[in-house]
Amino acid sequence: QVQLVESGGGVVQPGRSLRLSCAASGFTFSNHGMDWVRQAPGKGLEWVAVISSVVSNDYYADSVKGRFTISRDNSKNTVYLQMNNLRAEDTAVYYCVRDRVPGRAIGTAPGAVFDYWGQGTLVTVSS
């Protein structure tokens, strides 16, 4: 069965960096685009970034562009989110998410569908 397991969350001071990891299993990882979606405490869902399956094109929400970098290692079935220059407003649970349809990912083709979600990892940015 499909599993997505995030790690790397924690408490970090403003301006510092953190790297999240998401280990995937149960499907052909290299075929699917992968995303990060976050949820601030008591708030709604916010899409953060995507990395496509083909040529690993990446796209970002305006709120994190220039500070966050998504990457993937298909040999390790893992997707990463490097978060630099963290701000208090980045405090959230970060979910690793799979794009349902190979080739249909944000920035690549219309109709992104997020069909599997990890359990989430909490990032708290505080001094």
Next chain:
Amino acid sequence: DIPLTQSPSSLSASVGDRVTITCRASQGINNYLNWYQQKLGKAPKLLIYDASNLDAGVPSRFSGGGFGTYFTFTISSLQPEDVATYYCQNEGTFGPGTKVVVK
């Protein structure tokens, strides 16, 4: 990104009631509209994709419809386990959510 609005923001209904949530896009998005259920403290779960397709294993009391700018999500007979917040989504945009509680 195309903004999405949902209504109502919250609702309270009795077990067995029919519940409908609407999601509107500011411009046409074909049928590229998905619905997720998030129970308290849990990750969201995909229920409906491409406006009207039920994801595998999702109970048939859930359904979706619509095209273009207007979409609906319906629970035909509300169950206690349906207490959750429901979100619509198109590309990188989520609606603000609808909290569903049981009277």
